[in-house]
Amino acid sequence: MRLINQNTESELSRVRSILDTVTDPEIPALTINEMGILRGIEIKDNTVIVTITPTYSGCPAIDHITDDITKVLAEHDYPSTRVALVLSPAWTTDWMSDEAKEKLRKYGIAPPCKTSLLDDSQEDPNITVIVACPNCCSFNTKLVSHFGSTACKSFWQCADCLEPFDYFKPI
Amino acid sequence: MNTSPAPSKSDLFKYTLRQADNSMVLCQRLCQWAARGPDLEEDISLTNIGLDLIGQARSLYQYSASLCDQQVNEDDLAFMRDSHEWSNLLLVEQPNGDFADTIARQYLYDAWHLLFLEQLTESNDTTLAAIAAKSIKEVKYHNRHSSMWIKRLGDGTEVSHQRMQDAIAAVWPFTAEMFIPDELDQRMLEFGTGVDLKALKHTWDSQVSSLLVDATLSKPVAGEAIVGGRQGQHAEYLGDLLEEMQSLPRSMPNHQW
Numbered sequence: 001m002r003l004i005n006q007n008t009e010s011e012l013s014r015v016r017s018i019l020d021t022v023t024d025p026e027i028p029a030l031t032i033n034e035m036g037i038l039r040g041i042e043i044k045d046n047t048v049i050v051t052i053t054p055t056y057s058g059c060p061a062i063d064h065i066t067d068d069i070t071k072v073l074a075e076h077d078y079p080s081t082r083v084a085l086v087l088s089p090a091w092t093t094d095w096m097s098d099e100a101k102e103k104l105r106k107y108g109i110a111p112p113c114k115t116s117l118l119d120d121s122q123e124d125p126n127i128t129v130i131v132a133c134p135n136c137c138s139f140n141t142k143l144v145s146h147f148g149s150t151a152c153k154s155f156w157q158c159a160d161c162l163e164p165f166d167y168f169k170p171i
Numbered sequence: 172m173n174t175s176p177a178p179s180k181s182d183l184f185k186y187t188l189r190q191a192d193n194s195m196v197l198c199q200r201l202c203q204w205a206a207r208g209p210d211l212e213e214d215i216s217l218t219n220i221g222l223d224l225i226g227q228a229r230s231l232y233q234y235s236a237s238l239c240d241q242q243v244n245e246d247d248l249a250f251m252r253d254s255h256e257w258s259n260l261l262l263v264e265q266p267n268g269d270f271a272d273t274i275a276r277q278y279l280y281d282a283w284h285l286l287f288l289e290q291l292t293e294s295n296d297t298t299l300a301a302i303a304a305k306s307i308k309e310v311k312y313h314n315r316h317s318s319m320w321i322k323r324l325g326d327g328t329e330v331s332h333q334r335m336q337d338a339i340a341a342v343w344p345f346t347a348e349m350f351i352p353d354e355l356d357q358r359m360l361e362f363g364t365g366v367d368l369k370a371l372k373h374t375w376d377s378q379v380s381s382l383l384v385d386a387t388l389s390k391p392v393a394g395e396a397i398v399g400g401r402q403g404q405h406a407e408y409l410g411d412l413l414e415e416m417q418s419l420p421r422s423m424p425n426h427q428w
């Protein structure tokens with residue numbers, strides 16, 4: 001068995017680059033790092049401890065992600081992995097980088113706006129947030145349903161190109 | 172005089188279990204709408220709200236299980252307890268009825284749930300506070316969704332208005348229970364762990380009143396409160412719901428997918 005260097009920068013960055021191949025099964029365009037799901041990496045007594053946080057409480061992808069992490073690290077000579085799940089601080093879409101949001105848009109999902117722009121007193125997001133169509137960039141869009149294909153998205157339609165699309169809700 | 176700085180483990184267990192039971196029962200109710208929604212979008216909305224709730228329930232059951240004296244896990248708590256051992260509010264177990272009934276139940280609960288969670292984020296129990304901080308982001312969207320429907324149906328056609336009004340009136344007697352603390356609530360409040368239920372009443376009242384006005388609906392007159400859910404006194408509705416929900420794990424104990 002390969003002896004794993006404890007918490008050295010080179011070992012940690014090797015683990016980090018391996019984990020950059022793990023994507024969110026519901027949004028394969030983004031890695032768990034870009035999504036802000038990956039919260040920390042640590043090596044202790046030859047075990048890699050990977051800390052992740054769920055996007056939504058009921059996110060069914062989290063077990064899948066846990067398995068993927070363990071599997072990909074095992075394939076790269078890290079036989080002992082522990083995946084720790086934390087709830088605090090609660091995941092926010094603000095953790096997605098600008099590049100990640102651009103990838104999301106190219107994938108066909110309108111990226112979330114900054115949560116600071118939200119006005120909780122309005123139940124209609126059309127009043128406070130303008131969502132650009134990921135297909136033609138038009139702002140002439142309308143909310144169809146508060147919940148889209150998954151709990152984390154709402155369902156919209158563009159009045160210009162007429163395409164329906166998902167909007168990743170800011171939380 | 173109580174000199175203990177923190178609630179007893181068994182109090183914390185019971186308190187956490189109550190919140191878990193609320194989420195679990197309402198989740199099960201909403202999931203009964205799967206393939207029965209008025210349109211595809213609503214079918215998906217109601218079941219997605221259910222998905223958030225089951226996620227919240229799991230976090231709470233896992234925490235409850237860690238506090239329990241007996242060796243139990245989250246599944247034992249959800250699937251192996253009988254109706255009288257469930258401590259959810261009566262409101263959440265009310266049958267789905269028609270879409271207006273479901274929305275009335277949902278909105279009156281969402282408005283309370285949001286205020287409850289806001290306070291719970293201040294709990295000195297860090298696990299409860301973390302679960303609340305996570306859940307609140309989701310419940311804001313639940314509340315948006317149900318508020319929108321209250322307005323749309325209330326201020327809609329003559330028929331939708333009447334049905335929404337009837338639905339609000341039908342579940343109204345079950346809302347009072349959300350604000351009546353029992354001894355456990357009182358003890359948890361004194362320790363700075365639990366929520367001050369009485370204090371939620373004023374804000375809830377004013378928020379609900381103003382939405383009902385916007386929706387051209389009238390607020391029912393407060394009648395006699397129907398209570399008992401936290402003490403395990405449930406209507407037969409809950410028994411039926413549990414029978415359906417628990418039948419598989421009970422007929423095949425310890426089975427894994």
Ligand SMILES: [Zn+2]
Pocket residue numbers: 133134135136137138158159160161162163
């Ligand atoms: Zn468009």
